[in-house]
Amino acid sequence: MEGLRELYQELILDHKRHPRNFRVIADATAAVEGHNPLCGDHLWLYVKVEGDRIADVAFQGEGCAISTASASLLTESLQGQSVAEAERLLQEVIALLTEGKGSAEALGKLGVLAGVRDFPSRVKCAMLAWRTLEAALAGKGTPSVTTE
Amino acid sequence: MGEMHAAERSRLWSPERVRGDFPALSLKINGFPLSYLDNAATTQKPKVVIERLAYFYAHENANIHRGVHRLAELATAAYEGARERVRRFVNARSVEEIVFVRGTTEAINLVAASLGTLWQRGDEVVVSAMEHHANIVPWQLLAERQGIGVRVLPMNEAGELEVEKLPELLTPRTRLVAVTHVSNVLGTMNPIAEIVRMAHAAGALVLVDGAQAVSHLAAVDVQALGADFYCFSGHKMFAPTGIGVLYGRQELLAEMPPYQGGGDMIRTVSFAGSTFADPPYRFEAGTPPIAEAVGLGCAIDYLAQWDRQAAEEYEQELLDYTIARLRAVPGVRVLGSPQRRIGVVSFTLAGVHAHDLGTVLDRYGVAIRVGHHCAMPVMDFYRVPATARVSLAMYNTFEEIDQMVMALEEARRLLG
Numbered sequence A: 001m002e003g004l005r006e007l008y009q010e011l012i013l014d015h016k017r018h019p020r021n022f023r024v025i026a027d028a029t030a031a032v033e034g035h036n037p038l039c040g041d042h043l044w045l046y047v048k049v050e051g052d053r054i055a056d057v058a059f060q061g062e063g064c065a066i067s068t069a070s071a072s073l074l075t076e077s078l079q080g081q082s083v084a085e086a087e088r089l090l091q092e093v094i095a096l097l098t099e100g101k102g103s104a105e106a107l108g109k110l111g112v113l114a115g116v117r118d119f120p121s122r123v124k125c126a127m128l129a130w131r132t133l134e135a136a137l138a139g140k141g142t143p144s145v146t147t148e
Numbered sequence B: 001m002g003e004m005h006a007a008e009r010s011r012l013w014s015p016e017r018v019r020g021d022f023p024a025l026s027l028k029i030n031g032f033p034l035s036y037l038d039n040a041a042t043t044q045k046p047k048v049v050i051e052r053l054a055y056f057y058a059h060e061n062a063n064i065h066r067g068v069h070r071l072a073e074l075a076t077a078a079y080e081g082a083r084e085r086v087r088r089f090v091n092a093r094s095v096e097e098i099v100f101v102r103g104t105t106e107a108i109n110l111v112a113a114s115l116g117t118l119w120q121r122g123d124e125v126v127v128s129a130m131e132h133h134a135n136i137v138p139w140q141l142l143a144e145r146q147g148i149g150v151r152v153l154p155m156n157e158a159g160e161l162e163v164e165k166l167p168e169l170l171t172p173r174t175r176l177v178a179v180t181h182v183s184n185v186l187g188t189m190n191p192i193a194e195i196v197r198m199a200h201a202a203g204a205l206v207l208v209d210g211a212q213a214v215s216h217l218a219a220v221d222v223q224a225l226g227a228d229f230y231c232f233s234g235h236k237m238f239a240p241t242g243i244g245v246l247y248g249r250q251e252l253l254a255e256m257p258p259y260q261g262g263g264d265m266i267r268t269v270s271f272a273g274s275t276f277a278d279p280p281y282r283f284e285a286g287t288p289p290i291a292e293a294v295g296l297g298c299a300i301d302y303l304a305q306w307d308r309q310a311a312e313e314y315e316q317e318l319l320d321y322t323i324a325r326l327r328a329v330p331g332v333r334v335l336g337s338p339q340r341r342i343g344v345v346s347f348t349l350a351g352v353h354a355h356d357l358g359t360v361l362d363r364y365g366v367a368i369r370v371g372h373h374c375a376m377p378v379m380d381f382y383r384v385p386a387t388a389r390v391s392l393a394m395y396n397t398f399e400e401i402d403q404m405v406m407a408l409e410e411a412r413r414l415l416g
């Protein structure tokens, strides 16, 4: 089935089956809870910032293939990056997923998330981890984020 | 499979008799014929109902109860005619017992807000463990506002209420038991008459959420059930959105204060104070959804022309078939196994989140509901974040279930 394979690409399925950085960071500088009340997707994102670098980033939670893979890909791509680079990626992913702006290719692996564009009801699944990251980078302590 | 189905089918009912009446049922979705299995969320509408709305606006449109002109009389007659149809539909004693509201949610909020003002701090309500949020949150709001206690009637793993525990929960302070007729997640049909007997013996009233019952059962008889209040939504029984019904026993409605203030619900208004109209008008402030009420009356007429007993039996066969097919899919877990299940079944598929399942099924033209179904306590009970739910109507076919199961197998291959 055409559309389905674009949404559930191998990379997405791989991250869904084997989520990367799926753990707690005990000494995280930010731990933010993200929640999608519509479908019950729920995650905790842990970020440990040292100076201007993301020394460690991880997540835990329960969700659909899209939200799990999105969170997993997020942690993988931000590991060891500068905070400024993380901010830039965040903005690009948000623009791509919510407005269809920018190019999926330029985002490398993360470009795979653009498959949700053809599934409007699933955009918020892909966005959950990124909205949670947004709150974490904004340094809002331990707030709750929802994609509703 | 077609032949086997023909043999299994109730001889008295064929969905083909009605399918042609529902324009949406011939839609194609992603190149597949639509298999609409989300009837618990809302049913599709027959052409007669759709056309009735257009006819009202084209030929009878006016405000009601406030005009001597011809159209106002036609509109009022159509609206009040719908009330009489609803009365007959649930076998209420009089039309004064039928209050038009927006839906089940508003009906329950109305009772909580209005009846609740007559209660004292420390009074209690009992709510069942399998309620829709619409039959939980209004009582919690009342609890916060007025210090009313909320107790929960538990359920068991089979998805049945532990009705034998109800007497322990009923105290001299229990004012009302709020319970659903049919669960919107599990399909469980609850023993309302028995619950009513227990509650009444303890001096408590019973409010029944009938949202998932009215479109499936051959008949709903509020007098036989003994319910003090019975609530349902038009849109779940082939009628328009925006219209629903609160049935309340006349003696109770007569005692209850207004829910909202405005036009139509008053007798006299002065700045010294106002006096209120009798039920049902006391509870229908402002211009109601007139065309929608007329549409509900039309949907009731539409249902009345069918052998509803045969339709109920057919739906039961189709539900049994659905559950048998689901159970045969490796990794499927069907929630609950109540003795009496009506129209609805929820399940999970190992390794596949319900949301992904919904997306895959949609690609094959199959519409189901995924998520928590506005019943988070039921999700918590079964320790699942979300489920997939198939919900039937009299127009669904065995072939649609086959299509659903085929897509389910596909989801398992792709994502499992």
Ligand SMILES: Cc1ncc(COP(=O)(O)O)c(C=O)c1O
Binding pocket: B040, B041, B102, B103, B104, B105, B106, B132, B134, B135, B180, B182, B183, B184, B209, B211, B212, B233, B374
């Ligand atoms: C059992 C039950 N109660 C209440 C409701 C709420 O109905 P409405 O949204 O029409 O007010 C629903 C609908 O989802 C339901 O299934």
